Amino acid sequence: MTEKYTLKVTDSDIRLDKYISEHIENLSRTRVKELIKEKNILVNKKQEKVSYKVQAGDEISVTVPAVKPLDLTPENIPLDIVYEDDDVIVVNKPQGMVVHPSAGHPDHTLVNALLYHTRNLAASPEGFRPGIVHRIDKDTSGLLMIAKNSQARESLEKQLANKTNERYYLAIVHGNFGEENGKIDAPIGRNPNDRKKMAVVENGKNAVTHFKVLEQFKNYSLIKCKLETGRTHQIRVHLSYIGHPVAGDPLYGPKKTLKGSGQFLHAEVLGFKHPKTGKQLTFEVKPPKIFEDTLNELRREK
Numbered sequence: 001m002t003e004k005y006t007l008k009v010t011d012s013d014i015r016l017d018k019y020i021s022e023h024i025e026n027l028s029r030t031r032v033k034e035l036i037k038e039k040n041i042l043v044n045k046k047q048e049k050v051s052y053k054v055q056a057g058d059e060i061s062v063t064v065p066a067v068k069p070l071d072l073t074p075e076n077i078p079l080d081i082v083y084e085d086d087d088v089i090v091v092n093k094p095q096g097m098v099v100h101p102s103a104g105h106p107d108h109t110l111v112n113a114l115l116y117h118t119r120n121l122a123a124s125p126e127g128f129r130p131g132i133v134h135r136i137d138k139d140t141s142g143l144l145m146i147a148k149n150s151q152a153r154e155s156l157e158k159q160l161a162n163k164t165n166e167r168y169y170l171a172i173v174h175g176n177f178g179e180e181n182g183k184i185d186a187p188i189g190r191n192p193n194d195r196k197k198m199a200v201v202e203n204g205k206n207a208v209t210h211f212k213v214l215e216q217f218k219n220y221s222l223i224k225c226k227l228e229t230g231r232t233h234q235i236r237v238h239l240s241y242i243g244h245p246v247a248g249d250p251l252y253g254p255k256k257t258l259k260g261s262g263q264f265l266h267a268e269v270l271g272f273k274h275p276k277t278g279k280q281l282t283f284e285v286k287p288p289k290i291f292e293d294t295l296n297e298l299r300r301e302k
Contacts, residue, residue, distance in 0.1 A: 002065050003064040004062065005024055005061070005062040005064075006062075007020070007060040009057060009058040009059070012056050014054050015051060016036070016043065017032040017033055020060065020062060033195060036049075040062065040064070041062050042061045044059055072101065072111070073112065075112040075113055077116065078113075079114070080094070082283050086276075087147070087148055088147060088156070088275065089148065091114075091146060092143060093141060094141055095139050096139060097138065099138075111132065114130075121146070121147070122153035124153075133145060133157050141265075143283055151276070160230060163228055164273070166272070167227040167230075168225065168226050169268060170225075170268045171239065171264060171266075172294060173239055174245050175221065175243060175244050176220075177221055179213070181212050183209070187200065187201060188205060188238075189203060198237050200237060200241045209228065211226070211239075215299075217301065218298070218301055233251070237252060240252035246265050247260075247294075248262055250262065260290050266287040266291055
């Protein structure tokens with residue numbers, strides 16, 4: 001249900017986002033910024049910037065659109081299952097598929113597909129991502145591990161926290177390298193200028209990415225990345241930070257780049273200890289056809 005508010009300002013020289021978040025319960029400054037950008041907040045019937053300083057006598061109208069409920073309905077969406085037993089599923093997620101429902105993607109996700117495939121998925125604290133212990137971005141393809149029960153979830157999450165997993169990614173990136181190997185150790189947090197993006201920031205969370213150069217082409221390189229930590233958009237942010245953004249990345253790279261629908265980033269290798277037997281399991285999948293075709297085209301142009 002859409003909610004509407006009208007605020008009569010009695011204070012002065014307070015930022016618009018701060019003023020609204022302090023006077024309307026359950027509206028964070030981040031959410032207020034989104035509403036301002038969407039033209040759902042007007043000051044004296046006009047749109048103002050987030051940084052606008054309210055003045056006594058201003059009238060602020062706030063419209064909070066109804067949020068479409070997250071849909072955990074099972075959907076008959078094909079899955080590329082690499083491995084499955086009573087405790088875990090390893091799936092090769094296609095490029096373009098969102099991992100779990102969110103406000104922007106309420107259905108047609110990997111979770112909806114998994115719920116159609118099996119009723120046995122570990123419950124999640126949030127409720128909307130059963131079975132999910134880690135994520136890869138919508139336009140990143142490759143391997144994900146899914147927990148089918150609470151014991152499996154606890155074990156897999158612990159392995160992620162202790163950094164004992166094997167996670168290797170292939171990436172086609174801009175530019176060439178002077179070195180064969182490298183390590184990027186730079187903290188990642190929300191971009192202070194754009195809350196939809198992440199960035200290397202001084203007070204961010206520890207983030208470490210290792211990379212190895214596999215091939216170099218004209219203006220591009222193929223590299224393999226190993227994740228030591230698992231921050232949001234980590235590889236994409238780190239590679240952009242060192243001047244080698246992932247080709248096709250709509251957030252962190254040049255807009256005009258290789259033909260495709262999203263970043264050329266693929267979760268190629270995934271390894272973990274089985275939550276019940278303790279046996280080491282390692283899986284590897286080839287990148288999607290568009291990734292392979294692009295590599296072959298770059299090799300011909302070399």
